[in-house]
Amino acid sequence: MNGRLVIAGLGPGAEALVTPEVTAALMEATDIVGYIPYVARVPDREGLIKHASDNRVELGRAQDALRMAADGRHVVVVSSGDPGVFAMASAVFEAVESGPDGWRDLQIEVLPGITAMLAASARVGAPLGHDFCAINLSDNLKPWALIEKRLRLAVEADFAMGFYNPRSKARPEGFARVLEVLQDACGDDRPIIFARGVSTDVEAIRVVPLTQAKPEMADMRTMVLIGSSRTRLIERDGAPFVYTPRSVRV
Amino acid sequence: MNGRLVIAGLGPGAEALVTPEVTAALMEATDIVGYIPYVARVPDREGLIKHASDNRVELGRAQDALRMAADGRHVVVVSSGDPGVFAMASAVFEAVESGPDGWRDLQIEVLPGITAMLAASARVGAPLGHDFCAINLSDNLKPWALIEKRLRLAVEADFAMGFYNPRSKARPEGFARVLEVLQDACGDDRPIIFARGVSTDVEAIRVVPLTQAKPEMADMRTMVLIGSSRTRLIERDGAPFVYTPRSVRV
Numbered sequence: 001m002n003g004r005l006v007i008a009g010l011g012p013g014a015e016a017l018v019t020p021e022v023t024a025a026l027m028e029a030t031d032i033v034g035y036i037p038y039v040a041r042v043p044d045r046e047g048l049i050k051h052a053s054d055n056r057v058e059l060g061r062a063q064d065a066l067r068m069a070a071d072g073r074h075v076v077v078v079s080s081g082d083p084g085v086f087a088m089a090s091a092v093f094e095a096v097e098s099g100p101d102g103w104r105d106l107q108i109e110v111l112p113g114i115t116a117m118l119a120a121s122a123r124v125g126a127p128l129g130h131d132f133c134a135i136n137l138s139d140n141l142k143p144w145a146l147i148e149k150r151l152r153l154a155v156e157a158d159f160a161m162g163f164y165n166p167r168s169k170a171r172p173e174g175f176a177r178v179l180e181v182l183q184d185a186c187g188d189d190r191p192i193i194f195a196r197g198v199s200t201d202v203e204a205i206r207v208v209p210l211t212q213a214k215p216e217m218a219d220m221r222t223m224v225l226i227g228s229s230r231t232r233l234i235e236r237d238g239a240p241f242v243y244t245p246r247s248v249r250v
Numbered sequence: 251m252n253g254r255l256v257i258a259g260l261g262p263g264a265e266a267l268v269t270p271e272v273t274a275a276l277m278e279a280t281d282i283v284g285y286i287p288y289v290a291r292v293p294d295r296e297g298l299i300k301h302a303s304d305n306r307v308e309l310g311r312a313q314d315a316l317r318m319a320a321d322g323r324h325v326v327v328v329s330s331g332d333p334g335v336f337a338m339a340s341a342v343f344e345a346v347e348s349g350p351d352g353w354r355d356l357q358i359e360v361l362p363g364i365t366a367m368l369a370a371s372a373r374v375g376a377p378l379g380h381d382f383c384a385i386n387l388s389d390n391l392k393p394w395a396l397i398e399k400r401l402r403l404a405v406e407a408d409f410a411m412g413f414y415n416p417r418s419k420a421r422p423e424g425f426a427r428v429l430e431v432l433q434d435a436c437g438d439d440r441p442i443i444f445a446r447g448v449s450t451d452v453e454a455i456r457v458v459p460l461t462q463a464k465p466e467m468a469d470m471r472t473m474v475l476i477g478s479s480r481t482r483l484i485e486r487d488g489a490p491f492v493y494t495p496r497s498v499r500v
Contacts (some may be wrong), residue, residue, distance in 0.1 A: 016274070021266035058496075082369045086496070090379030091495035097484050104486040110372035114269065114362050121334045122360035131400060133409060134385035142498040148409045150381060157403040159383060162310040186388065223279030234347050243343035245310075247335070248392040 001195050003069035005106055007089045009077070009082040009113020010041055012200035017114045025076055025111055033065040034078035039249065044080060056140075057138035058091035066095055066103050082115035086136045086164045120195035120223040123205055125234070125241035127193060130248070132160040137224075139174055147174075148181055155185040160231060160244050163224040167215065176215040182226060183210055191233055191242050193225040194218055207233070207242055253319035255356055257339045259332040259363020260291055264449035267364045274363055275326055283315040284328035284338070292328060306390075308338060312345035316353050332365035336386045367412035370473040372444035375456055375491035377443060377475050377486070380498070382410040387417075387474075389424055397424075398431055405435040405479045410481060410494050413474040417465065426465040432476060433460055441483055442494050443475040444468055457483070459491055 006025045011017035026032070032050045033043050040050040053061050062077070069075045089110050092224035096103045121128045139147060154161055167175040182192075189209040194217045196204045206217060208236050210226065218224055227244060234241040256275045261267035281299045282292045289302040297353055298427035303311050312327070319325045321463055335391070339360050345352045371378045383404050390398060417425040432442075439459040444467045446454045456467060460476065477494060484491040 004490065011269075014271070016271035017269050017362070019267050019269060021264070024266070078302055082368050082372075084368060084376045084378050086379070089372075089376035090493050090496045093375050093379075093482075093484060093491055094495055096491065097482065097493075104484060104491075110376065112267070112364050112368045112372040114364065117372070118332050118334060118365065119364045122332075122339075122362040125343050126334045126339035127358065128334050128384075129336070129343075131383065131385045131500065133404075133407075134378075135381045141496050143385075146498055150409070153403045153407040154383075157383075157400045157407075159400070232343075233348065234343060234354060241343055241346065241354075243340050243347075243356070245344055246340045246391050 003072045003106060004074045004175065005065055005069040005092070005108045006111060007083040008076050008078055008090055008111040010038055010078055010080050011029040011114040012116050012119040012199045013197065014100060017119065019111070022111050022113060024092065028074060028192045030074045031068055032076050033061060034102065038078045038080050041087045050108040058088060059095055062088065062092040062095035063099065065092065066099060066106065069106050070102060072195065079113070082113045083110055084112065085115045085134065099247055116164065116198060116223040119198045119199060120193065120225055123195060123198055124207060124239070126233055126243040127227050128160050128162065128247060129138065130160065130228060130230065130244040133189055134162045136164045137174060137178055139171065144174065147178070148176055151178065151181045152185050155182070158228045158230070160228045161226050165220060166218040166222055166224045168220045175218055179213050179215060186210055188229060190231055193242060194222050195225065196222045198223065205239065207240060251355060253322045254324050255319040255342070255358045256326045256361060257333040257342055257359070258326050258328055258361040259366040260288055260328055260330050262331055262366050262449045263447065267369065267449055269361070269363065271308060272361050272363060278324060279326040280324045280327050281318055282328060283311060288328045288330050294488065309345055312338065312342040313349065315342065316345055316349060316356065319356050320352060329363070332363045332374040333360055334362065335365045335384065365471040366414065367475065369448045370443065370475055371394070373445060373448055374443055374457060374489070376493040377477050378410050378412065378482055378494065379496060380410065380478060380480065380494040382412065383441055384412045384414065386414045387428055388415040388422060389421065394424065397428070401428065401431050402435050405432070408478045410478050411479045415470060416468040416472055416474045418470045425468055427462050429465060436460055438479060440477045440479060440481055443492060444472050445475065446472045455489065457490060467475040
Protein backbone atom coordinates (compact mmCIF):
# COMPACT_ATOMS: atom_id res chain seq x y z
CA MET A 1 0.00 0.00 0.00
CA ASN A 2 2.01 2.96 -1.28
CA GLY A 3 -0.87 5.34 -1.59
CA ARG A 4 -0.57 8.87 -0.42
CA LEU A 5 -3.10 11.50 0.63
CA VAL A 6 -2.23 15.16 0.52
CA ILE A 7 -4.63 17.84 1.73
CA ALA A 8 -3.57 21.02 -0.03
CA GLY A 9 -4.55 24.67 0.38
CA LEU A 10 -5.05 26.60 -2.85
CA GLY A 11 -5.15 30.01 -1.16
CA PRO A 12 -7.93 32.55 -1.67
CA GLY A 13 -8.04 32.53 -5.47
CA ALA A 14 -5.06 34.03 -7.29
CA GLU A 15 -2.48 31.63 -8.69
CA ALA A 16 0.24 33.95 -7.35
CA LEU A 17 -0.88 32.97 -3.85
CA VAL A 18 -0.48 29.20 -4.36
CA THR A 19 2.72 27.94 -2.72
CA PRO A 20 5.28 26.07 -4.85
CA GLU A 21 4.84 23.11 -2.48
CA VAL A 22 1.16 22.87 -3.39
CA THR A 23 1.83 23.35 -7.10
CA ALA A 24 4.32 20.47 -6.99
CA ALA A 25 1.85 18.23 -5.13
CA LEU A 26 -0.82 18.88 -7.77
CA MET A 27 1.66 17.92 -10.50
CA GLU A 28 2.41 14.58 -8.79
CA ALA A 29 -1.21 13.61 -8.11
CA THR A 30 -3.11 10.84 -9.83
CA ASP A 31 -6.44 12.05 -8.41
CA ILE A 32 -7.79 15.43 -7.31
CA VAL A 33 -10.71 15.45 -4.89
CA GLY A 34 -12.74 18.44 -3.73
CA TYR A 35 -15.58 20.89 -4.02
CA ILE A 36 -16.42 21.65 -7.67
CA PRO A 37 -14.99 25.20 -7.97
CA TYR A 38 -11.73 24.26 -6.23
CA VAL A 39 -11.17 21.16 -8.36
CA ALA A 40 -11.79 23.36 -11.41
CA ARG A 41 -8.77 25.45 -10.44
CA VAL A 42 -6.42 22.50 -11.03
CA PRO A 43 -5.13 22.33 -14.63
CA ASP A 44 -6.08 19.23 -16.58
CA ARG A 45 -3.36 16.88 -17.69
CA GLU A 46 -3.15 13.41 -19.13
CA GLY A 47 -3.68 10.70 -16.53
CA LEU A 48 -5.08 13.07 -13.90
CA ILE A 49 -8.54 12.11 -12.66
CA LYS A 50 -10.68 14.80 -11.09
CA HIS A 51 -13.37 13.94 -8.57
CA ALA A 52 -15.48 17.05 -8.01
CA SER A 53 -18.33 17.02 -5.52
CA ASP A 54 -20.89 19.46 -4.22
CA ASN A 55 -20.79 21.44 -1.01
CA ARG A 56 -21.83 19.83 2.31
CA VAL A 57 -20.57 16.33 1.52
CA GLU A 58 -17.20 16.82 3.15
CA LEU A 59 -17.13 13.59 5.16
CA GLY A 60 -18.13 11.40 2.23
CA ARG A 61 -15.58 13.13 0.04
CA ALA A 62 -12.89 12.53 2.66
CA GLN A 63 -13.80 8.84 2.83
CA ASP A 64 -13.63 8.52 -0.96
CA ALA A 65 -10.19 10.12 -0.95
CA LEU A 66 -8.95 7.79 1.80
CA ARG A 67 -10.26 4.74 -0.04
CA MET A 68 -8.40 5.76 -3.18
CA ALA A 69 -5.19 6.38 -1.24
CA ALA A 70 -5.57 2.96 0.41
CA ASP A 71 -5.81 1.50 -3.12
CA GLY A 72 -2.40 2.96 -3.91
CA ARG A 73 -3.50 6.17 -5.64
CA HIS A 74 -1.75 9.43 -5.08
CA VAL A 75 -4.64 11.64 -4.01
CA VAL A 76 -4.70 15.40 -3.43
CA VAL A 77 -7.73 16.81 -1.61
CA VAL A 78 -7.98 20.51 -2.46
CA SER A 79 -9.38 23.25 -0.24
CA SER A 80 -9.46 26.96 -0.83
CA GLY A 81 -7.42 29.01 1.62
CA ASP A 82 -5.70 26.85 4.22
CA PRO A 83 -7.00 23.27 4.54
CA GLY A 84 -6.71 23.38 8.34
CA VAL A 85 -8.98 26.43 8.75
CA PHE A 86 -12.67 25.52 8.40
CA ALA A 87 -11.84 23.31 5.46
CA MET A 88 -11.11 19.72 4.44
CA ALA A 89 -8.30 18.69 6.82
CA SER A 90 -10.58 18.17 9.83
CA ALA A 91 -13.07 16.24 7.69
CA VAL A 92 -10.29 13.89 6.56
CA PHE A 93 -9.13 13.23 10.11
CA GLU A 94 -12.71 12.65 11.26
CA ALA A 95 -12.95 10.03 8.53
CA VAL A 96 -9.61 8.51 9.54
CA GLU A 97 -10.62 8.24 13.19
CA SER A 98 -13.93 6.54 12.43
CA GLY A 99 -12.65 4.48 9.49
CA PRO A 100 -10.77 1.18 9.04
CA ASP A 101 -7.57 0.81 11.09
CA GLY A 102 -5.49 0.70 7.92
CA TRP A 103 -6.32 4.32 7.14
CA ARG A 104 -4.29 5.44 10.17
CA ASP A 105 -1.12 4.13 8.61
CA LEU A 106 -1.55 5.89 5.30
CA GLN A 107 0.88 8.64 4.46
CA ILE A 108 -1.26 11.74 5.05
CA GLU A 109 0.17 15.20 4.70
CA VAL A 110 -1.39 18.65 5.08
CA LEU A 111 0.07 21.48 2.98
CA PRO A 112 -0.79 24.93 4.33
CA GLY A 113 -2.17 27.74 2.20
CA ILE A 114 -2.94 31.44 2.48
CA THR A 115 -6.16 31.56 4.45
CA ALA A 116 -8.87 34.11 3.59
CA MET A 117 -8.51 35.93 6.91
CA LEU A 118 -4.88 36.80 6.27
CA ALA A 119 -5.42 37.64 2.61
CA ALA A 120 -8.24 40.02 3.59
CA SER A 121 -6.19 41.53 6.38
CA ALA A 122 -3.31 42.25 4.01
CA ARG A 123 -5.60 44.11 1.62
CA VAL A 124 -6.53 46.80 4.15
CA GLY A 125 -3.36 47.02 6.23
CA ALA A 126 -2.85 45.00 9.41
CA PRO A 127 -6.11 44.75 11.36
CA LEU A 128 -4.94 41.41 12.87
CA GLY A 129 -1.60 42.87 13.98
CA HIS A 130 -2.32 42.16 17.65
CA ASP A 131 -4.05 39.15 19.30
CA PHE A 132 -7.02 37.86 17.32
CA CYS A 133 -9.45 34.99 16.88
CA ALA A 134 -11.17 33.20 14.00
CA ILE A 135 -14.80 32.10 14.21
CA ASN A 136 -16.85 30.16 11.70
CA LEU A 137 -20.29 31.80 11.72
CA SER A 138 -22.11 28.88 10.12
CA ASP A 139 -24.47 27.28 12.57
CA ASN A 140 -24.73 24.15 10.45
CA LEU A 141 -22.09 22.57 12.64
CA LYS A 142 -22.63 24.19 16.04
CA PRO A 143 -25.46 25.80 17.97
CA TRP A 144 -26.13 29.52 17.69
CA ALA A 145 -25.78 29.89 21.48
CA LEU A 146 -22.13 28.83 21.24
CA ILE A 147 -21.47 31.36 18.48
CA GLU A 148 -22.97 34.15 20.58
CA LYS A 149 -21.03 33.06 23.67
CA ARG A 150 -17.76 33.08 21.72
CA LEU A 151 -18.49 36.50 20.22
CA ARG A 152 -19.11 38.02 23.66
CA LEU A 153 -16.02 36.42 25.20
CA ALA A 154 -13.89 37.50 22.23
CA VAL A 155 -15.06 41.10 22.66
CA GLU A 156 -14.30 40.89 26.38
CA ALA A 157 -10.81 39.57 25.57
CA ASP A 158 -10.48 42.47 23.09
CA PHE A 159 -9.45 40.25 20.21
CA ALA A 160 -9.67 41.44 16.64
CA MET A 161 -11.78 38.81 14.85
CA GLY A 162 -12.03 37.08 11.52
CA PHE A 163 -15.39 35.59 10.53
CA TYR A 164 -15.64 32.76 8.02
CA ASN A 165 -18.90 31.78 6.30
CA PRO A 166 -20.81 34.81 7.58
CA ARG A 167 -23.97 34.36 5.58
CA SER A 168 -25.63 32.03 3.08
CA LYS A 169 -28.99 31.73 1.36
CA ALA A 170 -29.81 28.90 3.77
CA ARG A 171 -28.91 31.07 6.78
CA PRO A 172 -29.90 34.66 5.97
CA GLU A 173 -30.72 35.63 9.58
CA GLY A 174 -27.64 34.55 11.50
CA PHE A 175 -25.34 37.34 10.41
CA ALA A 176 -27.90 40.02 11.37
CA ARG A 177 -27.85 38.58 14.89
CA VAL A 178 -24.04 38.52 14.85
CA LEU A 179 -23.98 42.23 14.03
CA GLU A 180 -26.49 42.95 16.81
CA VAL A 181 -24.37 41.05 19.34
CA LEU A 182 -21.22 42.85 18.21
CA GLN A 183 -22.87 46.28 18.32
CA ASP A 184 -24.16 45.53 21.80
CA ALA A 185 -20.94 44.00 23.15
CA CYS A 186 -18.44 46.39 21.56
CA GLY A 187 -20.27 49.62 22.34
CA ASP A 188 -18.05 51.59 19.98
CA ASP A 189 -17.62 52.32 16.30
CA ARG A 190 -14.59 50.23 15.52
CA PRO A 191 -14.01 49.35 11.86
CA ILE A 192 -15.52 46.26 10.29
CA ILE A 193 -14.15 45.02 6.99
CA PHE A 194 -16.10 43.17 4.29
CA ALA A 195 -13.66 41.51 1.91
CA ARG A 196 -15.34 39.66 -0.94
CA GLY A 197 -13.48 37.38 -3.34
CA VAL A 198 -10.04 38.58 -2.26
CA SER A 199 -7.47 38.13 -5.04
CA THR A 200 -10.12 37.08 -7.58
CA ASP A 201 -11.73 38.99 -10.47
CA VAL A 202 -14.66 39.98 -8.26
CA GLU A 203 -12.63 41.34 -5.37
CA ALA A 204 -14.47 44.07 -3.47
CA ILE A 205 -13.38 45.52 -0.14
CA ARG A 206 -15.47 47.75 2.08
CA VAL A 207 -14.53 49.26 5.45
CA VAL A 208 -17.38 50.73 7.54
CA PRO A 209 -17.90 51.69 11.17
CA LEU A 210 -19.57 48.87 13.10
CA THR A 211 -22.79 50.84 13.63
CA GLN A 212 -23.18 51.19 9.87
CA ALA A 213 -22.61 47.52 9.07
CA LYS A 214 -25.57 45.81 7.37
CA PRO A 215 -26.14 42.05 7.00
CA GLU A 216 -26.41 42.33 3.22
CA MET A 217 -22.81 43.56 3.02
CA ALA A 218 -21.74 39.90 3.39
CA ASP A 219 -22.39 36.70 1.48
CA MET A 220 -20.68 33.30 1.45
CA ARG A 221 -17.76 34.67 -0.56
CA THR A 222 -17.12 37.41 1.97
CA MET A 223 -14.53 37.31 4.72
CA VAL A 224 -15.52 39.65 7.54
CA LEU A 225 -12.94 41.14 9.90
CA ILE A 226 -13.58 43.37 12.89
CA GLY A 227 -10.97 45.29 14.82
CA SER A 228 -10.30 45.27 18.53
CA SER A 229 -11.03 48.38 20.59
CA ARG A 230 -7.49 49.55 19.71
CA THR A 231 -7.76 49.21 15.94
CA ARG A 232 -7.06 52.42 14.04
CA LEU A 233 -7.96 53.95 10.68
CA ILE A 234 -5.43 55.99 8.75
CA GLU A 235 -7.42 58.30 6.50
CA ARG A 236 -5.90 59.21 3.12
CA ASP A 237 -6.82 59.75 -0.51
CA GLY A 238 -8.44 56.48 -1.47
CA ALA A 239 -9.27 53.63 0.88
CA PRO A 240 -8.04 54.10 4.45
CA PHE A 241 -5.45 51.82 6.01
CA VAL A 242 -6.74 49.78 8.94
CA TYR A 243 -4.31 48.43 11.50
CA THR A 244 -4.09 47.26 15.09
CA PRO A 245 -0.99 48.51 16.94
CA ARG A 246 1.40 45.92 18.34
CA SER A 247 1.43 47.40 21.84
CA VAL A 248 -1.11 47.79 24.59
CA ARG A 249 0.09 50.27 27.18
CA VAL A 250 -1.89 50.56 30.39
CA MET B 251 7.31 60.34 -5.96
CA ASN B 252 6.98 56.89 -7.53
CA GLY B 253 8.36 54.95 -4.61
CA ARG B 254 6.70 51.82 -3.45
CA LEU B 255 6.69 49.95 -0.18
CA VAL B 256 5.82 46.26 -0.06
CA ILE B 257 5.62 44.34 3.23
CA ALA B 258 6.11 40.71 2.29
CA GLY B 259 5.74 37.46 4.22
CA LEU B 260 8.46 34.88 3.63
CA GLY B 261 6.59 32.04 5.33
CA PRO B 262 8.04 29.89 8.10
CA GLY B 263 11.34 28.98 6.43
CA ALA B 264 11.19 26.66 3.43
CA GLU B 265 11.43 28.24 -0.01
CA ALA B 266 8.57 25.96 -1.13
CA LEU B 267 6.30 27.93 1.19
CA VAL B 268 7.07 31.35 -0.31
CA THR B 269 4.25 32.50 -2.59
CA PRO B 270 5.05 33.40 -6.22
CA GLU B 271 3.68 36.89 -5.49
CA VAL B 272 6.34 37.44 -2.83
CA THR B 273 9.10 35.95 -4.99
CA ALA B 274 8.16 38.39 -7.77
CA ALA B 275 8.15 41.35 -5.38
CA LEU B 276 11.63 40.45 -4.15
CA MET B 277 12.86 40.35 -7.77
CA GLU B 278 11.51 43.85 -8.45
CA ALA B 279 12.87 45.48 -5.30
CA THR B 280 15.71 47.98 -5.16
CA ASP B 281 15.98 47.65 -1.37
CA ILE B 282 15.25 44.88 1.13
CA VAL B 283 14.65 45.88 4.75
CA GLY B 284 14.25 43.59 7.75
CA TYR B 285 15.59 41.58 10.63
CA ILE B 286 19.01 40.07 9.86
CA PRO B 287 18.03 36.38 9.37
CA TYR B 288 15.04 37.26 7.17
CA VAL B 289 17.03 39.62 4.93
CA ALA B 290 19.63 36.85 4.61
CA ARG B 291 16.97 34.65 3.00
CA VAL B 292 16.71 37.00 -0.01
CA PRO B 293 19.15 36.07 -2.81
CA ASP B 294 21.75 38.70 -3.66
CA ARG B 295 21.65 40.28 -7.08
CA GLU B 296 23.28 43.23 -8.78
CA GLY B 297 21.72 46.54 -7.80
CA LEU B 298 19.85 45.12 -4.82
CA ILE B 299 20.66 46.85 -1.53
CA LYS B 300 20.03 44.96 1.69
CA HIS B 301 19.35 46.81 4.94
CA ALA B 302 19.49 44.26 7.76
CA SER B 303 18.81 45.32 11.31
CA ASP B 304 18.65 43.68 14.71
CA ASN B 305 15.58 42.58 16.60
CA ARG B 306 13.51 45.08 18.62
CA VAL B 307 14.05 48.05 16.32
CA GLU B 308 10.89 47.49 14.32
CA LEU B 309 9.61 51.07 14.40
CA GLY B 310 12.93 52.60 13.34
CA ARG B 311 13.26 50.01 10.60
CA ALA B 312 9.76 50.86 9.37
CA GLN B 313 10.60 54.57 9.31
CA ASP B 314 13.79 53.91 7.33
CA ALA B 315 11.81 51.89 4.81
CA LEU B 316 9.18 54.62 4.44
CA ARG B 317 11.86 57.28 3.96
CA MET B 318 13.43 55.25 1.17
CA ALA B 319 10.08 54.68 -0.52
CA ALA B 320 9.37 58.42 -0.28
CA ASP B 321 12.70 58.98 -2.07
CA GLY B 322 11.45 56.89 -4.97
CA ARG B 323 13.00 53.56 -4.05
CA HIS B 324 11.19 50.29 -4.47
CA VAL B 325 11.41 48.86 -0.97
CA VAL B 326 10.39 45.42 0.29
CA VAL B 327 10.18 44.96 4.05
CA VAL B 328 10.47 41.24 4.79
CA SER B 329 8.91 39.36 7.69
CA SER B 330 8.91 35.69 8.41
CA GLY B 331 5.51 34.03 8.32
CA ASP B 332 2.73 36.49 7.51
CA PRO B 333 3.63 40.18 7.88
CA GLY B 334 0.24 40.96 9.41
CA VAL B 335 0.58 38.48 12.29
CA PHE B 336 2.87 39.79 15.04
CA ALA B 337 5.29 41.06 12.43
CA MET B 338 6.30 44.14 10.45
CA ALA B 339 3.01 45.32 8.91
CA SER B 340 1.66 46.90 12.10
CA ALA B 341 5.02 48.57 12.76
CA VAL B 342 4.93 50.15 9.29
CA PHE B 343 1.40 51.48 9.78
CA GLU B 344 2.32 52.83 13.22
CA ALA B 345 5.14 54.71 11.51
CA VAL B 346 2.82 55.94 8.75
CA GLU B 347 0.26 57.25 11.24
CA SER B 348 2.81 59.15 13.30
CA GLY B 349 4.97 60.23 10.32
CA PRO B 350 4.89 63.00 7.70
CA ASP B 351 1.59 63.41 5.83
CA GLY B 352 3.26 62.42 2.56
CA TRP B 353 3.81 58.88 3.81
CA ARG B 354 0.05 58.27 3.76
CA ASP B 355 -0.03 58.68 0.01
CA LEU B 356 2.75 56.22 -0.72
CA GLN B 357 1.84 53.03 -2.51
CA ILE B 358 1.97 50.52 0.36
CA GLU B 359 1.06 46.90 -0.16
CA VAL B 360 1.01 43.93 2.20
CA LEU B 361 1.66 40.49 0.70
CA PRO B 362 0.44 37.63 2.89
CA GLY B 363 2.55 34.61 3.79
CA ILE B 364 2.16 31.25 5.49
CA THR B 365 2.10 32.09 9.18
CA ALA B 366 3.82 29.82 11.72
CA MET B 367 0.56 28.87 13.39
CA LEU B 368 -0.86 27.33 10.22
CA ALA B 369 2.42 25.69 9.19
CA ALA B 370 2.65 24.07 12.63
CA SER B 371 -0.98 23.01 12.55
CA ALA B 372 -0.50 21.33 9.17
CA ARG B 373 2.42 19.28 10.49
CA VAL B 374 0.34 17.47 13.11
CA GLY B 375 -3.07 17.30 11.43
CA ALA B 376 -5.74 19.96 11.96
CA PRO B 377 -5.73 21.16 15.59
CA LEU B 378 -7.12 24.55 14.45
CA GLY B 379 -9.95 22.97 12.47
CA HIS B 380 -12.62 24.65 14.61
CA ASP B 381 -12.71 28.18 16.10
CA PHE B 382 -9.34 29.35 17.40
CA CYS B 383 -7.33 32.35 18.56
CA ALA B 384 -3.76 33.60 18.26
CA ILE B 385 -1.96 35.23 21.17
CA ASN B 386 1.50 36.77 21.28
CA LEU B 387 2.97 35.71 24.62
CA SER B 388 5.67 38.36 24.70
CA ASP B 389 5.00 40.84 27.46
CA ASN B 390 7.39 43.37 25.95
CA LEU B 391 4.41 45.02 24.30
CA LYS B 392 1.55 44.37 26.71
CA PRO B 393 1.11 43.73 30.43
CA TRP B 394 1.15 40.20 31.79
CA ALA B 395 -2.30 40.72 33.32
CA LEU B 396 -3.79 41.15 29.84
CA ILE B 397 -2.14 37.95 28.63
CA GLU B 398 -3.58 36.03 31.57
CA LYS B 399 -7.03 37.55 31.07
CA ARG B 400 -7.00 36.56 27.40
CA LEU B 401 -5.86 33.02 28.16
CA ARG B 402 -8.69 32.52 30.66
CA LEU B 403 -11.34 33.98 28.34
CA ALA B 404 -10.03 31.91 25.44
CA VAL B 405 -10.33 28.73 27.51
CA GLU B 406 -13.86 29.76 28.54
CA ALA B 407 -14.72 30.29 24.85
CA ASP B 408 -13.19 26.86 24.15
CA PHE B 409 -10.94 28.14 21.39
CA ALA B 410 -7.96 26.15 20.22
CA MET B 411 -4.98 28.52 20.54
CA GLY B 412 -1.77 29.39 18.80
CA PHE B 413 0.97 31.08 20.84
CA TYR B 414 3.65 33.19 19.19
CA ASN B 415 6.91 34.16 20.93
CA PRO B 416 6.33 31.86 23.91
CA ARG B 417 9.69 32.25 25.57
CA SER B 418 12.98 34.11 25.24
CA LYS B 419 16.16 34.47 27.25
CA ALA B 420 14.94 37.90 28.36
CA ARG B 421 11.61 36.44 29.53
CA PRO B 422 12.29 32.94 30.87
CA GLU B 423 9.49 33.01 33.48
CA GLY B 424 6.45 34.06 31.46
CA PHE B 425 5.83 30.78 29.69
CA ALA B 426 5.90 28.82 32.97
CA ARG B 427 3.09 31.08 34.20
CA VAL B 428 1.22 30.57 30.93
CA LEU B 429 1.36 26.80 31.41
CA GLU B 430 0.14 27.17 35.01
CA VAL B 431 -2.81 29.30 33.90
CA LEU B 432 -3.68 26.84 31.13
CA GLN B 433 -3.45 23.82 33.45
CA ASP B 434 -5.67 25.60 35.97
CA ALA B 435 -8.21 26.92 33.46
CA CYS B 436 -8.46 23.87 31.18
CA GLY B 437 -8.68 21.25 33.90
CA ASP B 438 -8.06 18.45 31.43
CA ASP B 439 -5.25 16.78 29.55
CA ARG B 440 -5.80 18.16 26.08
CA PRO B 441 -2.83 18.00 23.69
CA ILE B 442 -0.30 20.79 23.49
CA ILE B 443 2.01 20.98 20.49
CA PHE B 444 5.55 22.36 20.44
CA ALA B 445 6.60 23.00 16.85
CA ARG B 446 10.14 24.31 16.52
CA GLY B 447 11.58 25.63 13.26
CA VAL B 448 8.75 24.26 11.12
CA SER B 449 9.87 23.63 7.52
CA THR B 450 13.54 24.38 8.36
CA ASP B 451 16.53 22.07 8.87
CA VAL B 452 15.99 22.11 12.63
CA GLU B 453 12.30 21.22 12.57
CA ALA B 454 11.23 19.33 15.69
CA ILE B 455 7.63 18.60 16.67
CA ARG B 456 6.47 17.33 20.04
CA VAL B 457 2.90 16.58 21.15
CA VAL B 458 2.34 16.11 24.91
CA PRO B 459 -0.64 16.16 27.25
CA LEU B 460 -1.04 19.59 28.87
CA THR B 461 -0.15 18.29 32.35
CA GLN B 462 3.20 17.08 31.03
CA ALA B 463 4.13 20.32 29.26
CA LYS B 464 7.31 21.96 30.57
CA PRO B 465 8.45 25.54 29.98
CA GLU B 466 11.77 24.40 28.51
CA MET B 467 9.95 22.64 25.67
CA ALA B 468 9.63 26.08 24.03
CA ASP B 469 12.05 28.77 22.91
CA MET B 470 11.70 31.77 20.58
CA ARG B 471 11.76 29.53 17.52
CA THR B 472 8.87 27.44 18.82
CA MET B 473 5.24 27.85 17.85
CA VAL B 474 3.00 26.45 20.57
CA LEU B 475 -0.53 25.22 19.84
CA ILE B 476 -3.07 23.94 22.31
CA GLY B 477 -6.29 22.18 21.45
CA SER B 478 -9.80 23.03 22.59
CA SER B 479 -11.65 20.66 24.92
CA ARG B 480 -12.83 18.82 21.80
CA THR B 481 -9.43 18.25 20.20
CA ARG B 482 -8.62 14.62 19.53
CA LEU B 483 -5.54 12.44 19.12
CA ILE B 484 -5.46 9.64 16.58
CA GLU B 485 -2.87 7.15 17.80
CA ARG B 486 -0.92 5.24 15.18
CA ASP B 487 2.57 3.94 14.43
CA GLY B 488 4.70 7.07 14.55
CA ALA B 489 3.52 10.50 15.65
CA PRO B 490 -0.21 10.76 16.36
CA PHE B 491 -2.51 12.95 14.29
CA VAL B 492 -4.07 15.82 16.25
CA TYR B 493 -7.28 17.41 15.02
CA THR B 494 -10.28 19.38 16.19
CA PRO B 495 -13.60 18.20 14.73
CA ARG B 496 -15.63 20.67 12.70
CA SER B 497 -18.84 20.12 14.66
CA VAL B 498 -19.96 20.80 18.18
CA ARG B 499 -23.13 18.87 18.98
CA VAL B 500 -24.89 19.71 22.20
